[in-house]
Amino acid sequence: MPQDRSKAKLDREFSDLYRAHLRDVYSYAYYRVGNHHDAEDLTEQTFLQAYRHFERAQRESDGRPLRPWLIKIAHNLAANFYRDRARRPVTVLEDAAIVSAPHTTESLVEGREELQQVLAGVAKLPDDRREALIMRFALDMDNREIARALGRTDGATKVLLHRAIKQLEQVMATAEETR
Amino acid sequence: MSGETVEFEALLRRALAPIDPPEALVERLEHTLTSLTEAAAEELESWELASMRDPRNWVRPAAAVVVGSVAGSALVLVRVRQRQKRRRLASGSLLDTAERALADVVQEARRLLDDGPGR
Numbered sequence: 001m002p003q004d005r006s007k008a009k010l011d012r013e014f015s016d017l018y019r020a021h022l023r024d025v026y027s028y029a030y031y032r033v034g035n036h037h038d039a040e041d042l043t044e045q046t047f048l049q050a051y052r053h054f055e056r057a058q059r060e061s062d063g064r065p066l067r068p069w070l071i072k073i074a075h076n077l078a079a080n081f082y083r084d085r086a087r088r089p090v091t092v093l094e095d096a097a098i099v100s101a102p103h104t105t106e107s108l109v110e111g112r113e114e115l116q117q118v119l120a121g122v123a124k125l126p127d128d129r130r131e132a133l134i135m136r137f138a139l140d141m142d143n144r145e146i147a148r149a150l151g152r153t154d155g156a157t158k159v160l161l162h163r164a165i166k167q168l169e170q171v172m173a174t175a176e177e178t179r
Numbered sequence: 180m181s182g183e184t185v186e187f188e189a190l191l192r193r194a195l196a197p198i199d200p201p202e203a204l205v206e207r208l209e210h211t212l213t214s215l216t217e218a219a220a221e222e223l224e225s226w227e228l229a230s231m232r233d234p235r236n237w238v239r240p241a242a243a244v245v246v247g248s249v250a251g252s253a254l255v256l257v258r259v260r261q262r263q264k265r266r267r268l269a270s271g272s273l274l275d276t277a278e279r280a281l282a283d284v285v286q287e288a289r290r291l292l293d294d295g296p297g298r
Contacts (some may be wrong), residue, residue, distance in 0.1 A: 018212070026200035040204045047208060051215065118194035137188070138195040169187060 014054050018047060021067055024139045025074055031134045032078045034123070042081060046074040068148035071139070075131060075149060121171040129164035136161060 029042035057069050122130055135141040147157040
């Protein structure tokens with residue numbers, strides 16, 4: 001029956017979306033909330049919501065990729081998460097940055113420290129700038145995708161990213177001076 | 180773009196490296212999604228029986244059709260993958276697992292074509 005076929009197709013496409021972007025959603029959630037436990041909850045809720053609204057999203061996407069839509073769901077859920085629990089992400093992330101290239105013990109410790117400083121700096125940024133950086137650097141989203149996820153124009157997103165990077169550089173420079 | 184900016188962006192990319200979800204989450208999520216589709220299918224089926232008996236329920240078709248069309252059928256690949264995992268634990272033969280996986284896909288596709296909301 002045609003309806004059965006379209007249902008099967010829809011589920012297959014949701015499976016594809018799920019498998020293609022599970023890592024993106026988890027990475028976003030992790031860097032957003034700062035710990036694995038809450039990141040797991042947020043990821044699960046994101047996919048459940050996505051599943052409920054998948055058909056409509058597909059219809060309205062007009063063939064465009066659905067990753068920004070998926071990340072937007074995670075973004076909204078994360079905002080609710082903070083509003084409900086009245087808390088901000090923890091500054092020190094559990095064990096996110098893993099340096100995979102071979103290093104000496106000393107350079108490994110230095111490298112990890114530097115990455116931890118970056119993450120601490122990112123956590124101090126305003127929400128919208130932090131999110132833009134996570135989308136760009138953790139998820140490798142381009143300006144257009146980030147704009148769609150944040151509900152901004154491409155131009156505004158470009159400015160947002162530029163300011164986020166500049167502010168992060170300043171935050172890190174200040175932290176370096178006070179060390 | 181200056182060399183310093185490029186370097187800083189590379190540092191950011193390393194700091195914000197993508198993170199693989201824990202296997203436990205993957206298992207849980209796939210189980211939840213599969214259960215959800217089955218529950219939605221059952222709900223749709225019971226609504227169909229009730230609506231035939233009680234005309235007051237006839238106002239619900241639009242909502243039920245939405246649930247049915249989005250969540251009524253199984254996530255074939257997810258479900259097949261779950262079966263494969265169970266089999267891998269049970270069987271050591273790779274060829275045997277591959278043959279069964281193929282049979283699963285055929286069986287799942289056939290089931291979807293057979294299990295229409297009207298049945």
